[in-house]
Amino acid sequence: MIKAVIFDFDGLIVDTETAWYDAFKETMELYHVELPLEQFVKGIGSDDIALFQYFKEQLGERYNPEEIQSKADRIHKDKMTSPHTREGVRDYLEEARKLNYKIALASSSPKDWVTHYLKELQLLHYFDELITRDDVENVKPEPDLYLKAIEALNISPKEAVAFEDSLNGLKAALTAGLKCVIVPNPVTDALPFENHHLRLTSMAEMSLYRVIQLIDKD
Incomplete structure (x- = not known):
């Protein structure tokens, strides 16, 4: 029986990811470098290691990660x-x-990134637990975040359903033993999701009650 719901944040609750893609894409245009969407999505739900490795390969001696991040931060903030x-x-x-x-x-x-937006959007009070990269050794696609959340909620993995928008998030949830509902955003919509338990275009498509009914039957 499902007793808990666990949500990803970026791209799922707030679509910060489309804004990040646009921000890094516009930043790379300043260096006359293209940023293909398929390259950007590799790090969605995880970290920026692969993204900045791509920048390093493309820019060579011009590579300055602090400068790139600073420019992208300013553009993202505006968006x-x-x-x-x-x-x-x-x-x-x-x-x-x-x-x-x-x-x-x-x-x-x-x-601090997560709580900033949750407070601004007046959503913070809904959450019993906030588990972020500050609480674990490994981020997604490793299962640490979900395992920590399960522990904090004092439930078993089979008693929770995860809501995700990325391949890294899906892998983390499944590895932790949770069922997973995919709700992709414009940046992740074309990703090859597999083994998820349900896919929605948005949370407005179906009530949570109905989702849980379908998940528990699966």
Whole structure:
């Protein structure tokens, strides 16, 4: 029986990822370097190691990671001046509360990044636990974040369902033993998701109650 729902953050609750892709793409254009979407998505849900390795290969002696990050940060900040939740997110959180599910967040981002947006969007109070990269040794696709969330909620993996938007997140959830619902964003929509238990275009497509019904039958 499902007792908890665990949400990813970036790209799922708030679509920061499309803004990050645009920010890095525009930054690379300043160096006359293209950033293919298929290269960018490799790090979604995890870290930027592969992304910056690509930059290093493309830029050679011009490679300056601090400069690149600084330029991208400024562009991203401009694009995220009025953040908003993805469609259906707030309804799912409200419904989870009414159904007496425990609610956690499992994010590869730093805690201050996550809490900043959750406070601004007035969502922080919904969560029983916030598990971020600050709490574990390894981020997604390793299962550490989900295992830590399960431990904090005092439940077993089979009693939780994860909501994810990336391949790295999906792998982390499945490896931890959770069922996983994929809700891709515009940047991750074309990724080759496999072995997930359900896929939605957005959380507005189906009620949380119905999702849990389908997941428990699976």
